[in-house]
Amino acid sequence: MDICGIGDNKVETISQAIPLSKPPITEPRRTLTLRDVSEASGVSEMTVSRVLRNRGDVSDSTRERVLEAARRLGYVPNKIAGALASQRVNLVAVIIPSLSNMVFPEVMTGISDILDDTGLQPVVGVTNYSPDREESVLYEMLSWRPSGVIIAGLEHTEAAQAMLAQAGIPIVEIMDIDGNPVDSAVGISHRRAGRQMAEAIIAAGYRNIAFLGTMMPYDHRARKRLEGFEEALAKAGLSLVDREFYSGGSALLKGREMTEAVLTRSPQVDFLYYSNDMIGAGGLLYCLHKGIDVPGQVGLAGFNGVELLDGLPIKLATMDACRLEIGRVAAEIISGKHSSGTIGGEVIELFPTLQKGDTIRG
Amino acid sequence: MDICGIGDNKVETISQAIPLSKPPITEPRRTLTLRDVSEASGVSEMTVSRVLRNRGDVSDSTRERVLEAARRLGYVPNKIAGALASQRVNLVAVIIPSLSNMVFPEVMTGISDILDDTGLQPVVGVTNYSPDREESVLYEMLSWRPSGVIIAGLEHTEAAQAMLAQAGIPIVEIMDIDGNPVDSAVGISHRRAGRQMAEAIIAAGYRNIAFLGTMMPYDHRARKRLEGFEEALAKAGLSLVDREFYSGGSALLKGREMTEAVLTRSPQVDFLYYSNDMIGAGGLLYCLHKGIDVPGQVGLAGFNGVELLDGLPIKLATMDACRLEIGRVAAEIISGKHSSGTIGGEVIELFPTLQKGDTIRG
DNA sequence: ACGAATGCCGTTACCGCTAACATATCGCAG
DNA sequence: CTGCGATATGTTAGCGGTAACGGCATTCGT
Numbered sequence: 001m002d003i004c005g006i007g008d009n010k011v012e013t014i015s016q017a018i019p020l021s022k023p024p025i026t027e028p029r030r031t032l033t034l035r036d037v038s039e040a041s042g043v044s045e046m047t048v049s050r051v052l053r054n055r056g057d058v059s060d061s062t063r064e065r066v067l068e069a070a071r072r073l074g075y076v077p078n079k080i081a082g083a084l085a086s087q088r089v090n091l092v093a094v095i096i097p098s099l100s101n102m103v104f105p106e107v108m109t110g111i112s113d114i115l116d117d118t119g120l121q122p123v124v125g126v127t128n129y130s131p132d133r134e135e136s137v138l139y140e141m142l143s144w145r146p147s148g149v150i151i152a153g154l155e156h157t158e159a160a161q162a163m164l165a166q167a168g169i170p171i172v173e174i175m176d177i178d179g180n181p182v183d184s185a186v187g188i189s190h191r192r193a194g195r196q197m198a199e200a201i202i203a204a205g206y207r208n209i210a211f212l213g214t215m216m217p218y219d220h221r222a223r224k225r226l227e228g229f230e231e232a233l234a235k236a237g238l239s240l241v242d243r244e245f246y247s248g249g250s251a252l253l254k255g256r257e258m259t260e261a262v263l264t265r266s267p268q269v270d271f272l273y274y275s276n277d278m279i280g281a282g283g284l285l286y287c288l289h290k291g292i293d294v295p296g297q298v299g300l301a302g303f304n305g306v307e308l309l310d311g312l313p314i315k316l317a318t319m320d321a322c323r324l325e326i327g328r329v330a331a332e333i334i335s336g337k338h339s340s341g342t343i344g345g346e347v348i349e350l351f352p353t354l355q356k357g358d359t360i361r362g
Numbered sequence: 363m364d365i366c367g368i369g370d371n372k373v374e375t376i377s378q379a380i381p382l383s384k385p386p387i388t389e390p391r392r393t394l395t396l397r398d399v400s401e402a403s404g405v406s407e408m409t410v411s412r413v414l415r416n417r418g419d420v421s422d423s424t425r426e427r428v429l430e431a432a433r434r435l436g437y438v439p440n441k442i443a444g445a446l447a448s449q450r451v452n453l454v455a456v457i458i459p460s461l462s463n464m465v466f467p468e469v470m471t472g473i474s475d476i477l478d479d480t481g482l483q484p485v486v487g488v489t490n491y492s493p494d495r496e497e498s499v500l501y502e503m504l505s506w507r508p509s510g511v512i513i514a515g516l517e518h519t520e521a522a523q524a525m526l527a528q529a530g531i532p533i534v535e536i537m538d539i540d541g542n543p544v545d546s547a548v549g550i551s552h553r554r555a556g557r558q559m560a561e562a563i564i565a566a567g568y569r570n571i572a573f574l575g576t577m578m579p580y581d582h583r584a585r586k587r588l589e590g591f592e593e594a595l596a597k598a599g600l601s602l603v604d605r606e607f608y609s610g611g612s613a614l615l616k617g618r619e620m621t622e623a624v625l626t627r628s629p630q631v632d633f634l635y636y637s638n639d640m641i642g643a644g645g646l647l648y649c650l651h652k653g654i655d656v657p658g659q660v661g662l663a664g665f666n667g668v669e670l671l672d673g674l675p676i677k678l679a680t681m682d683a684c685r686l687e688i689g690r691v692a693a694e695i696i697s698g699k700h701s702s703g704t705i706g707g708e709v710i711e712l713f714p715t716l717q718k719g720d721t722i723r724g
Numbered sequence: 725a726c727g728a729a730t731g732c733c734g735t736t737a738c739c740g741c742t743a744a745c746a747t748a749t750c751g752c753a754g
Numbered sequence: 755c756t757g758c759g760a761t762a763t764g765t766t767a768g769c770g771g772t773a774a775c776g777g778c779a780t781t782c783g784t
Contacts, residue, residue, distance in 0.1 A: 031507075031530060033770060044734050049772065057731050074528050079505040080446045081770030084739045089442065099470065105462045112488075121502065124486060126474075140483065143441040145393075166436050168393055252673020282673045285647075289675050311614020311644045313651050395740060406764050411742065419761055443740030446769050 032075045041069035052077060083145070092334055093141035094122045095151040097129045097219075101251075101278070102306045103323055104152070107174065110327020111150065118335040120147065129218045135160040142167055148334035154179035155220050170344055172330040175321075176221050177349050186329045186348040190221045193319055193352055194228025197273065197301055200317075200354055202232070204361045206271035206299050208241045209233065212258045212283065213275030215245035222275045225303060229273060242266040246279070255282020263298070270298055277302035277309055280316050284359065288313060300359040305352075315357035322350040394437045403431035414439055445507070454696055455503035456484045457513040459491045459581075463613075463640070464668045465685055466514070469536065472689020473512065480697040482509065491580045497522040504529055510696035516541035517582050532706055534692040537683075538583050539711050548691045548710040552583045555681055555714055556590025559635065559663055562679075562716055564594070566723045568633035568661050570603045571595065574620045574645065575637030577607035584637045587665060591635060604628040608641070617644020625660070632660055639664035639671055642678050646721065650675060662721040667714075677719035684712040 034045040041048065043062055050056040051066040058066075069075075083089045094111060096104045111122050123146065125137035135157045141149070142163055148170040154177075156164070164171050164182045171183035178191050201209060211229065213222055233239055244262050246254040255278065262269060274280035280302025287294050294300060294314065302309075305320035329348055332338040338346075356362075396407040403410065405424055412418040413428040420428075431437075445451045456473060458466045473484050485508065487499035497519045503511070504525055510532040516539075518526070526533050526544045533545035540553050563571060573591065575584055595601055606624050608616040620641065624631060636642035642664025649656050656662060656676065664671075667682035691710055694700040700708075718724075 035770085045771080046735080047733055050733085053772090055772095057733085059732060062733085074524060076501060076504050076525065078507060078770055080442055080451070080507055081739090082772070084442050084446050084741090085770075085772040087739065087772095099461060100464070100467045102462070108461065139438060142438045145440060145442055162436055163438065167438075250669040250672040252670050254673075256673055285673065285675060307612040308614050310612040311616075311618055311647065313647060397740085407740090408742080408765080409763060412763090415742090417742095419763090421762060424762085440740055443769090444742070446771085447740075447742040449742095449769065 031078075032073055033078070036073060037066065037070050037075050040073060041066045089145050089147055090120050091123045091144060091146040092120050092331075093125065093138070093144075093146040093149045093151075095125045095127060095134060095137055095141065095149065097127050097134075097152055099124075099126055101276070102308065103304055103321065106323040107327040107330075110324040110329075111331045112327075113324075114328050114331035114337070115335065118337070120331075120335055122150075122331075129216050131155070131157050131160075131218060135163075138163055148172070150174055150330045150334060152176075153220055154181060154185065155218075170334050170336075172333050174326050174330050176224070177347055178224055181347060183344045184333050184346050184348070186326050186333065186350070188322055188326075188350050188352050189228075190224035191228035191231075193303070194225035194230075195232040196228075196354055197225075197303075197319060198229045198232035198236075200356065200360065201271055201273070201299065201301065202236050202238065204295075204299065206361075207238060208266075208268045209238065209271040209273060210242040210244070210262050210266060210269045211240050211273050211275070212244045212255070212262060212279060213246075214279075215247040219275075225275065241269055251276070251278035252282040252285070255279030255284075256286040257282075259283035259286045263292075272298060272300050274300070274302045277304045277306045277316060277318055280318070281309060281312055284312060284314070284316050295359045295361045299361060305355065309357075314359065315355075317355060317357040317360045319352045319354050322352055325350055393440075394435055395440070398435060399428065399432050399437050402435060403428045451507050451509055452482050453485045453506060453508040454482050454693075455487065455500070455506075455508040455511045455513075457487045457489060457496060457499055457503065457511065459489050459496075459514055461486075461488055463638070464670070465666055465683065468685040469689040469692075472686040472691075473693045474689075475686075476690050476693035476699070477697065480699070482693075482697055484512075484693075491578050493517070493519050493522075493580060497525075500525055510534070512536055512692045512696060514538075515582055516543060516547065517580075532696050532698075534695050536688050536692050538586070539709055540586055543709060545706045546695050546708050546710070548688050548695065548712070550684055550688075550712050550714050551590075552586035553590035553593075555665070556587035556592075557594040558590075558716055559587075559665075559681060560591045560594035560598075562718065562722065563633055563635070563661065563663065564598045564600065566657075566661065568723075569600060570628075570630045571600065571633040571635060572604040572606070572624050572628060572631045573602050573635050573637070574606045574617070574624060574641060575608075576641075577609040581637075587637065603631055613638070613640035614644040614647070617641030617646075618648040619644075621645035621648045625654075634660060634662050636662070636664045639666045639668045639678060639680055642680070643671060643674055646674060646676070646678050657721045657723045661723060667717065671719075676721065677717075679717060679719040679722045681714045681716050684714055687712055 034048050038045045038048045043066060047058060047062065048066050050058050051063050092115060098104060115122055125141055127134040127137055138160050149164065150172045152175050154173050161182060173181045173185045175187045176190055177185050177187045178189050211226060213226065230240060242262050242265060244258045246258055259272060272283055274283060280300060284300055287298060292298055301317040303319050305318045309316050309318060396410050400407040400410045405428060409420060409424060410428050412420050413425050454477060460466060477484055487503055489496040489499055500522050512534045514537050516535050523544060535543045535547045537549045538552055539547050539549045540551050573588060575588065592602060604624050604627060606620045608620055621634060634645055636645060642662060646662055649660060654660055663679035665681050667680045671678050671680060
């Protein structure tokens, strides 16, 4: 599944002022061009172009005449031709793994927040966590010659890496900084995030810890969190008591099911670390429903800091992934508005905060 | 916030076969064109074009030569120029109010499912339930000359209506069919859905019914559901005992809060009808937490049939909004694959099924 | 009062690619 | 061996805009 979006920018659509008590008289057989507007208003195409783009000097009287004609005809400029002629495209390719998990929509919000004042439009492609799909989405998007690329993760196919490196436009890899970016990167260290959570859990006195997560081979960030987590456990002389993976289906439901499976199989478990908040919430609901003492008997923690958690009976421990900020900074880099004056090649690390909520003792 | 996505189509990206043990030798100062590939392979630009589009007769030997050169150089075709020359654009504009509420991503999935075999790419624009925003997003997207438009709802500004009517491409208005489409429409009758739910609730013996919903003046579908709902209540000689609206924030949390407010203010209430599943789920969790007997003392129902409900302790009554199917049918119409041979102007009504779950008596 | 600096608008040459047509090359029936 | 249809490739002319520059009035400074 792929999605792509386009929003408005500050250029006022001429249509917004159309009075249009009734639709234009002449229904257009072929689509309108600058020439039609120029003929209707008695000036050259160039002048019409200038008026519609608000560029260059045009007298108020002719500007009025041109706008009136454009409105009357219902002219919509052809950006394809414009982009070809000007060699400028106001699109920014945004390539993300999924839209259905709450995290990327928020990144998109951050991106749009910033891009909205720049005349740039985000265009989203979804890869479903497939590297091949990512490669073809990227290829497809690059063929529209966007002025920048924001892409999730640092792991790409060789061909995708090559395309990114050669594109000649700003590239920002987001979410993750544990690796080597092609150009710029904005994100958090998931390895460190995993470590931090493990340290907090150990400090709270839990010792029999289980991991529950997704079985996506290409979810590198979840993998890195687990690696960091286990690394910190090892440093404390501990190791995971149990682990459980899932794929597909309702995350909330899977969270319940996996939790039940783990607690049944390994009754000694006193902490459940989930790879995301959604399954964590499912697990939490299960525990509460079963009357398990949380966080006394069993502690829980997720990852992401999704808004949904606010609605749960008690707050799940989690770690904010800085989604909004990641989107904002990435967009700033693309639009050249980022504070550091450098031109590309920067790695911006953000630091997530651990929210202990009500599901970790202490 | 705006988003837009592009996926792959069946055209194989030449890059996928790039061996690329190392990146191309010559880092390109200016971006490559057909001419570069044609010079590198000793044939005309036209022949290169034919090879890359897999169109027309080209001998196997030259095809190989051309592909090899394209791969070696890392050539990515310029769709802007191609679209301008061929007057064909493989993009479909998809304009929706939001991406953060679980319902539209599923519509997108349906759209992509179908479009994936057609060479068409969905491009998403998000309006945040603002008519003006919708108008400018539409204007922006039309200026890229897509080959079709899928847009949520039947209510648009006058200018937007005019643009849709004049665009000269297939338009499909989705989600709702209670109104007059510009061209085609695919959706359900929300008025009827509201009525049906009211009838089921009344039949189950509930009499003191409250409504809890969003305060979005432009969420016409929620409004129509409420209208249908009240209409059916009236027919049974009933009227809403209480109502509560919210906007913004975590829907799950708002559901809790609103439910508490209503139950405190109107203790006689025996049924809570929510305008969406998310706040319904929040309400359900609240009731369970408070030890309220559901569905004995209080019944609950939402709308949408979101997957999340599967993870709740008991199943919330809801009504499936046929999201996937709506997306699929809309995409079929755009791509000319829809069964009915007609060319536009059809209204396809889908019929949601009421799932009583565990929160309505009987 | 006169050259320079503007304001306003038109002309020309592309942007990179493809439709349509033109041309070459080959095989093979007559 | 000629001729004609297939096959393979090249040539030409845009697609609908915009950058760059040019020309012609006005206005202005000194």
